[in-house]
Amino acid sequence: MSLLRRIISLFLYALNTLVWFIPIFLFGLLKLLPVPIWQKLCSKLAKECASMWVAGNNCNQNLITPFELNITGLEDIKRKDWYLVIANHQSWVDIVIMQRVLHRKIPFLNFFLKKELLYVPVLGLAWWALDFPFMSRTSKSQLRKNPKLKGKDIETTRKACEKFKTMPVSIVNFVEGTRFTPEKHQRQKSPFDHLLKPKAGGIAFVMQAMGEQINKVVNVTIHYPDGIPNFIDFVSGKVKRVDVHIDVMPVSEELIGDYSNDNEFRVRFQSELNRLWSDKDQQLEKLQHVK
Helix, strand or coil, X not given: CHHHHHHHHHHHHHXXXXXXXXXXXXXXXXXXXXXXXXXXXXXXXXXXXXXXXXHHHHHHHHHHCCCEEEEECCCCCCCCCCEEEEECCCCCHHHHHHHHHHCCCCCCEEECEEHHHHHCCCHHHHHHHCCCCEECCCCHHHHHHCHHHCCHHHHHHHHHHHCCCCCCCEEEEECCCCCCCHHHHHHHCCCCCCCCCCCCHHHHHXXXXXXXXXXXXXXXXXXXXXCCCCHHHHHCCCCCEEEEEEEEXXXXXXXXXXXXXXXXXXXXXXXXXXXXXXXXXHHHHHHCCCC
């Protein structure tokens, strides 16, 4: 049954993706016409098609690989606001879960992606058409070799966020920067029991570029009671329950500042993020004891 579920589920995911890729990519091409009103309409239609794609994936899960989804804290949100969504990251399944939990409750989720993902077959072009920002982060070693690159990250983020100012959007950031594994946890010597160290730069740059426009921060905590699954486990029906806790928080003025050049603000921002991550770690500990 596990193999049969996997085959049927993967086929339906692929079929659903190909069906909706066509109009999404078409609206992406039509959006190249440099007329602001036209571009806004094409973006809206592309995102509506993407929402239908998510709806199709949700139906696939309900029919072929059903699981119990426990959600707490999903309150005080609406589709006509701007949101910054932060979450812990353990598996590619996290993305599917977040899309399902937040589907049509807030604007369509836009993820910051590594620029290499632009070349993923089909999906790369769909992400481009949906205005997903493709980022190339400047490493510390690159900065040492070429100091002129300082400030490039915030400028790249600012340009990406310009596209988000004309219509409501949800900007997603996996703050740990990579998926949690016991090996990474040990290598980092993370002070948290269930999380990697949070990286402040990404969300700090978003807040610097769009802080006055973002209405709220949606803090998502995802827990898999039966162990962290990979995507094959998920499409095989091996995931029986997922717990999701959500905190919807106002945007404090203290979170908006010049992260690149203001040392005092940078320390304060990192301290606040570590506090949020400590609370998230405690929430995961509580979820581990929920039956």
